[in-house]
Structures are given as structure tokens and as C-alpha cells.
Amino acid sequence: MADRRADIGAMALPPEAGGKSVSMLAVAPAHAHAAFVFAHGAGAGMTHPFMAAVADGLAARGIASLRYLFPYMERGSKRPDSPKIAQATVRAAVAEAARRWPDLPLFAGGKSFGGRMTSQAQALEPLAGVRGLVFLGFPLHMAGKPSIDRASHLSDVGVPMLFLQGTRDELAVPALLRPVVAGLVAATLHEIEHADHSFHVPVRSGRTDADVLGELLGVFAEWVEDRCAGTP
Structure with missing residues (x-):
């Protein structure tokens, strides 16, 4: 995409997250109106095709994104970090996004594990500048x-x-999940018919994964725009 900029680099971590650095990937359209701090799931890193497709789709809709690796993924381990380390990494990523895009409204969240760790970090202590969280497949429980x-x-x-x-x-x-979300303040649940945790759909559904991605991105972008406009 000629109207966007991709920047691959490293992000320093605080002592509570190990004190080293992890890889990050920022994608920003020429005229972004918001930014999303995008954490990966437990089993796939920031360059997984789904992560890349979402980042590209958001860029096409005017939303910059910052993807990053949790320390365990950087090391090549399959065992996720402790919540303490993961949450500290989320905070470092939010701070990095705020540094890169100081004038953009910030949102955070992620796929599965990444979204859950972001929500835990926010619940313990507000993530500076973050206006809302977006979960792409919140892992409410184990399979x-x-x-x-x-x-x-x-x-x-x-x-x-x-x-x-x-x-x-x-x-x-x-x-x-429905009653959980219904019991929260300012929470929205959008269900995507026939999609599984990876947002794949069976052939018999009459839909394609591309259809699902388009629906997901459309709802995501509209929700962000509404929050930027002041909708609760």
C-alpha cells in the first residue's frame, strides 16, 4: 500500500518485563485518525497472516497500529509469559505508541491472549491515554x-x-459471554456468524474468511470512529 508506512524495530522493556527488548511493527496510513496497540495471541506472533491482515485493513480505514511480541515469543518459547510480565509489556507498547503518535486517539487490545492481558493491565491501572479496548476473540475460558x-x-x-x-x-x-458483556458498562458485543476462535468459517456457511475479515474490520473501524467522536 503506497499510502502507508511500515516500521520494523525494537521496543525496550521495563525491568518488570525482563528489561530487554522485543520486536515491534508499526503500520501507519498517511492520514491516520486513531491508533491501535495490537497484541498477538498465545500461539502466533505479530507477523501471523491474521495479524497482518487486520493491521493492513485498519490502515486502509485510517487506523495506525503497533504490533509487538511478548518476551516469550521473542525467545521462541511456546509457554506464555506470566501475567505480570505480559501486562508490563502491554504498558511499554502503549507508551511506545503514544510516543510515535502523540496526537492520535489511542486504543488497545488484541487477539485472544493479547487482548486478555491488555484488559488485565487496564483493570489494574489505566493504560495512559487509552480510550477503549478491542478484543478479537476474547478467551473467556479454556476449550x-x-x-x-x-x-x-x-x-x-x-x-x-x-x-x-x-x-x-x-x-x-x-x-x-453474552450476559458477561451485557453486565458491563460501555461494552459492545458483535458476534460473527459461523466464525471460530481464529475467525475461520466452514464452507457450508456460505461465507468466506475474507467476508468475515471485512465484517470484523468494518465494525472495528466504526466503533473506533464513534469513540473518537465521543460516543460512550
Whole structure:
């Protein structure tokens, strides 16, 4: 895309996150009106095709993004970092985005694990400058083990939230997630029919993964625009 700039680099981490550095990838359109701090899921890093497609789609809609690796992914480990380390990494990424784009409204969140760690960080102490959180497949529970225990902190988030969820997501049974979101202040749930946790859809659905991505991006961008305009 000729109207955007991609910048690959390293992001320094504070002592509580290990004190080293992790890789990051910033994508900014020429005339951005918002920025999204975009954390990856537990099993795939920032360059996964889904992460790249979302970042490109957001750029096409005027939203810059900052992707980054959690320390365990930087090391090549398959075991996610502790919440303390992950949350400190989220804070470092938000600070980096604010430094890069001081005049842009900031949003944060991510895919699965990354979104959950972002929400935990925000619930413990507000992420400076962040106006809202966006979750792309919030992992409410482990596959096959329905529970709402992972939602206990969401009432402390304190900023608007958008949940983008597939109706076939095995990590967030709709019947459990719907009342959780309904009980939160300024939270929106958008369900994507037939999509699983990876936002894939079966052929029999009559839809394609590209259709799903387009729907996801459209809802995402509209929600961000509304928050920038002052909608709760």
C-alpha cells in the first residue's frame, strides 16, 4: 500500500518485563485518525497472516497500529509469559505508541491472549491515554471448560470495550459471554456468524474468511470512529 508506512524495530522493556527488548511493527496510513496497540495471541506472533491482515485493513480505514511480541515469543518459547510480565509489556507498547503518535486517539487490545492481558493491565491501572479496548476473540475460558472466571476483572476496566467474537468460538461459549458483556458498562458485543476462535468459517456457511475479515474490520473501524467522536 503506497499510502502507508511500515516500521520494523525494537521496543525496550521495563525491568518488570525482563528489561530487554522485543520486536515491534508499526503500520501507519498517511492520514491516520486513531491508533491501535495490537497484541498477538498465545500461539502466533505479530507477523501471523491474521495479524497482518487486520493491521493492513485498519490502515486502509485510517487506523495506525503497533504490533509487538511478548518476551516469550521473542525467545521462541511456546509457554506464555506470566501475567505480570505480559501486562508490563502491554504498558511499554502503549507508551511506545503514544510516543510515535502523540496526537492520535489511542486504543488497545488484541487477539485472544493479547487482548486478555491488555484488559488485565487496564483493570489494574489505566493504560495512559487509552480510550477503549478491542478484543478479537476474547478467551473467556479454556476449550471444553466453560467458565466465566476470566471475566472477573472486566468490571474494573473503566473504558469502553468492543468484543468481536465468532459464534463457534470454543474459548467463549456465546451463552456465557453474552450476559458477561451485557453486565458491563460501555461494552459492545458483535458476534460473527459461523466464525471460530481464529475467525475461520466452514464452507457450508456460505461465507468466506475474507467476508468475515471485512465484517470484523468494518465494525472495528466504526466503533473506533464513534469513540473518537465521543460516543460512550
